[in-house]
Amino acid sequence: MKASEIRELLKLLDQPDIISFAGGIPDPSLFPVEAAKAATNAALSDPAKAAQALQYSISEGYVPLRRWIAAHMGRLGVACTIDNILITNGSQQALDFLAKVMISPGDTALVTAPTYLGALQAFNGYEPRYDTLKIDGGNATPASYAEAAKAAGGRVKFAYVVPDFANPSGETMDVAARDKLIDLAEDLDAAIIEDTAYEALRFEGEALPTILSLDIARHGHIDATRTIYCGTFSKTLAPGYRVGWVCAAAPIIQKLVLVKQASDLHSSTINQMIMHGIAEAAYDTQVEAAKALYKGRRDALLAALAREMPAGVEWTKPEGGLFVWVTLPEHIDGAELLARAIAEERVAFVPGAAFYATETRKNTLRLNFSSPTIPQIETGIARLAALIRRM
Amino acid sequence: MKASEIRELLKLLDQPDIISFAGGIPDPSLFPVEAAKAATNAALSDPAKAAQALQYSISEGYVPLRRWIAAHMGRLGVACTIDNILITNGSQQALDFLAKVMISPGDTALVTAPTYLGALQAFNGYEPRYDTLKIDGGNATPASYAEAAKAAGGRVKFAYVVPDFANPSGETMDVAARDKLIDLAEDLDAAIIEDTAYEALRFEGEALPTILSLDIARHGHIDATRTIYCGTFSKTLAPGYRVGWVCAAAPIIQKLVLVKQASDLHSSTINQMIMHGIAEAAYDTQVEAAKALYKGRRDALLAALAREMPAGVEWTKPEGGLFVWVTLPEHIDGAELLARAIAEERVAFVPGAAFYATETRKNTLRLNFSSPTIPQIETGIARLAALIRRM
Incomplete structure (x- = not known):
């Protein structure tokens, strides 16, 4: 997936019925x-x-x-x-x-x-x-x-x-x-x-x-x-x-x-x-507020992944930041999953292939947890897991 | 003169007794x-x-x-x-x-x-x-x-x-x-x-x-x-x-x-x-205000140059902008003139040599008229002309 395609994808964030794990941007409610x-x-x-x-x-x-x-x-x-x-x-x-x-x-x-x-x-x-x-x-x-x-x-x-x-x-x-x-x-x-x-x-x-x-x-x-x-x-x-x-x-x-x-x-x-x-x-109060908000969302995301994902799906457990990295079973291409996730489940994320400079692992994807709310995270991961089970 | 030397020069603008034609920046009194x-x-x-x-x-x-x-x-x-x-x-x-x-x-x-x-x-x-x-x-x-x-x-x-x-x-x-x-x-x-x-x-x-x-x-x-x-x-x-x-x-x-x-x-x-x-x-009122201020200063600069400069010194007559370009007699190097102008007359400008990509004409200099006031322009050009006459 090229940068231009990711840009197209990001435009979907404006569609209110899409649950998006595709972003990488701060929650604007935190802005000082x-x-x-x-x-x-x-x-x-x-x-x-x-x-x-x-x-x-x-x-x-x-x-x-x-x-x-x-x-x-x-x-x-x-x-x-x-x-x-x-x-x-x-x-x-x-x-x-x-x-x-x-x-x-x-x-x-x-x-x-x-x-x-x-x-x-x-x-x-x-x-x-x-x-x-x-x-x-x-x-x-x-x-x-x-x-x-x-x-x-x-x-x-x-x-x-x-x-x-x-x-x-x-x-x-x-x-x-x-x-x-x-x-x-x-x-x-x-x-x-x-x-x-x-x-x-x-x-x-x-x-x-x-x-x-x-x-x-x-x-x-x-x-x-x-x-x-x-x-x-x-x-x-x-x-x-x-x-x-x-x-x-x-x-x-x-x-x-x-x-x-x-x-x-x-x-x-x-x-x-x-x-x-x-x-x-x-500075300090902003950082504390961001950590509190994002920690809650990360916890919800890790819990939803553990609850929903089928065997063969693995993910990282970050101690901070904005992202979880998911490795799918070898037969699932992240870009194909994205196309179906948007069409069938109204869920978006960034396929992992774009993040490799040399050899690419296509069965990967990036989930952002700074933008979706906890209810969106729970619904979105349940939908994504259901789709993965069908593939 | 290298960019680093011009940067050193520009630091002189903070010295209140220097009359500077060296800048190229707007007059902050115009800021909206x-x-x-x-x-x-x-x-x-x-x-x-x-x-x-x-x-x-x-x-x-x-x-x-x-x-x-x-x-x-x-x-x-x-x-x-x-x-x-x-x-x-x-x-x-x-x-x-x-x-x-x-x-x-x-x-x-x-x-x-x-x-x-x-x-x-x-x-x-x-x-x-x-x-x-x-x-x-x-x-x-x-x-x-x-x-x-x-x-x-x-x-x-x-x-x-x-x-x-x-x-x-x-x-x-x-x-x-x-x-x-x-x-x-x-x-x-x-x-x-x-x-x-x-x-x-x-x-x-x-x-x-x-x-x-x-x-x-x-x-x-x-x-x-x-x-x-x-x-x-x-x-x-x-x-x-x-x-x-x-x-x-x-x-x-x-x-x-x-x-x-x-x-x-x-x-x-x-x-x-x-x-x-x-x-x-x-936009329009800002542009009108800038033109009025800078036109007055350009007029003062061109009049002072005509009044003060000895024969053999030439300059452009811009219909706008911020700068007049001066060509000195061949024997005067703009960088040497600057050093003496600062030391002897407390006047600054940018020597022309820096503005050439290939062959350089050293007997040139740039005068800015957006920053100095009309009295500064009149005093500064009189001092600069007196120095040029001595060279």
């Missing part, structure tokens, strides 16, 4: 509208601030927001300054910039199977070769990765991971896997792109150290690390402002600032000021 | 703060609208804004629909996307000498070869451009122009030059990138037809044209929201939508809603 109004008023009611808010600004990003983010990164075990922070238009733009800086046609990007579709879309424009990153080690060695990359006419430039509650798998890398990934990247002299879109949305269990913090622990200082942390407010506060960030070694940030300047000069000045205001006023 | 407040309230006070404003949205851009722009383009002689419009983060992002889509390393981009520095920064990431576009014809032929491009290992992919009150030259292409450019592009089977950042800021004289409208007149329909119009609200309403657009043949827009999606998903939803509200409420 009052904090947004207050922050906007603060930016526009003072003439000097308004003159700044509506004007061009520096490519690095609004200093008070970068200061807030640097302190936030400190709470995640990443000692850094504003010189380690670049503001981007969501983390999607960071992925685009990183591929632009690192990938020449024929270079290799290591990605998991499955991986985030939007990352593949960002990387594809720079014509990488993909190789499969095995989070649990598997049997690939640094030498085997390097040799395959060389044979393809380039080298391994980075490994891309979503370490917490990944999109689409819902899975989390344990500390050993994170450490092994740093070993691999060091052996390959490659970067690690750590996409933390869902990291804040942990419903249970201990938070794990970020890969960047483990890299700092090895090398003593962020400026000696190879891990590039991509953060975003899209899943915790609101995606409509398009504010995310990169946190990395200062020399990497300096390169990315030039890319940012060439690409769109800077992220919206007023949006950065507003996001700073919202973060100051409401 | 009340309209921005009203549009923000409209977006956030209705819960359904707020849920839309703070959410993800489609890559093409907010439909009511694209509808407003399509009607605006109609007033500029460009019959089009929303399928011909993509919203970008200012026109800078459009330049980046167009180079990404069209340029492979070694392909040729035709640019004027001088040309917009930000365009060169956007294009450089894709490693074009540059050749000089002679607006007035000159002695280059389509065959000579094509042969030189082929010898460099690619072909001419586009010609980039700022047809009205160009940055940095202040010059405007007449209708004959616009028609000749279409001829050339057709001979070369190349695109035309029409950057109209300053088009709305005409102080006097008749508005000239856009290149896109001339292209439509030849071919009967926008979808049969090769001209890609890049528009922005940055100079007419406010740059801080980062909202611009591309207007072009639908097949070109469809390609760019995929680039937009891969690059940053979409421009800020709420900013597009706010910009639509401001444009509906205040």
Whole structure:
């Protein structure tokens, strides 16, 4: 299934009788509208601030927001300054910039199977070769990765991971896997792109150290690390402002600032000021509210799957995030299931094939639990399970 | 002078005793703060609208804004629909996307000498070869451009122009030059990138037809044209929201939508809603106010140059926009003049050398008249002229 087909599919979300597990977007009931109004008023009611808010600004990003983010990164075990922070238009733009800086046609990007579709879309424009990153080690060695990359006419430039509650798998890398990934990247002299879109949305269990913090622990200082942390407010506060960030070694940030300047000069000045205001006023309460809402929906989804699905269907048990990944019996193609699910059961999801860079497993699908309500989840999974039994 | 040095220079603008002609930014006294407040309230006070404003949205851009722009383009002689419009983060992002889509390393981009520095920064990431576009014809032929491009290992992919009150030259292409450019592009089977950042800021004289409208007149329909119009609200309403657009043949827009999606998903939803509200409420009055303010400053600048500058100094007489281009006697280097102007006279400007893609004319400089006040213009030019007389 192509991106264009998924786009067509997403249009179905507007049909009120479709129960959709296809999205990947926050529940808008969580949006911090009052904090947004207050922050906007603060930016526009003072003439000097308004003159700044509506004007061009520096490519690095609004200093008070970068200061807030640097302190936030400190709470995640990443000692850094504003010189380690670049503001981007969501983390999607960071992925685009990183591929632009690192990938020449024929270079290799290591990605998991499955991986985030939007990352593949960002990387594809720079014509990488993909190789499969095995989070649990598997049997690939640094030498085997390097040799395959060389044979393809380039080298391994980075490994891309979503370490917490990944999109689409819902899975989390344990500390050993994170450490092994740093070993691999060091052996390959490659970067690690750590996409933390869902990291804040942990419903249970201990938070794990970020890969960047483990890299700092090895090398003593962020400026000696190879891990590039991509953060975003899209899943915790609101995606409509398009504010995310990169946190990395200062020399990497300096390169990315030039890319940012060439690409769109800077992220919206007023949006950065507003996001700073919202973060100051409401970050923790927003995150708590999101976790409470999504945990209830995840619990309902896992319970419904256990109750309804026939033998031979398996799924992940995410400790957070927005997604559960389902593996069907080999004979069921997720795309065919989707066509029938919409026609016969008025249920939608994203077939899994789109999330693979190389070899595809068609008997997979992604279920989102941030958008459907608990009654919709229960009805939708019962209907989907009934259809699977008929196939 | 490198971009990094110009950035250092721009930091001087914060020093209150410097009279700066170095900027290229709107006067913040013009910003539509009340309209921005009203549009923000409209977006956030209705819960359904707020849920839309703070959410993800489609890559093409907010439909009511694209509808407003399509009607605006109609007033500029460009019959089009929303399928011909993509919203970008200012026109800078459009330049980046167009180079990404069209340029492979070694392909040729035709640019004027001088040309917009930000365009060169956007294009450089894709490693074009540059050749000089002679607006007035000159002695280059389509065959000579094509042969030189082929010898460099690619072909001419586009010609980039700022047809009205160009940055940095202040010059405007007449209708004959616009028609000749279409001829050339057709001979070369190349695109035309029409950057109209300053088009709305005409102080006097008749508005000239856009290149896109001339292209439509030849071919009967926008979808049969090769001209890609890049528009922005940055100079007419406010740059801080980062909202611009591309207007072009639908097949070109469809390609760019995929680039937009891969690059940053979409421009800020709420900013597009706010910009639509401001444009509906205040576009014409904002443009009139900007023209009145900047015309007064341009008049003061041209009068001061005529009054103060010694023989051997020449400058353009722009009918609009933000910039006057000055050519010094051959023995004066603009960068050396800048260093002395700051040290001895507390006056800043941008040396001209940065604006050349290929052969550089160092005895040039760009003067901005949108930021300094009339008394600053009069004092600043008198000081600069006194320094030039000493060199």
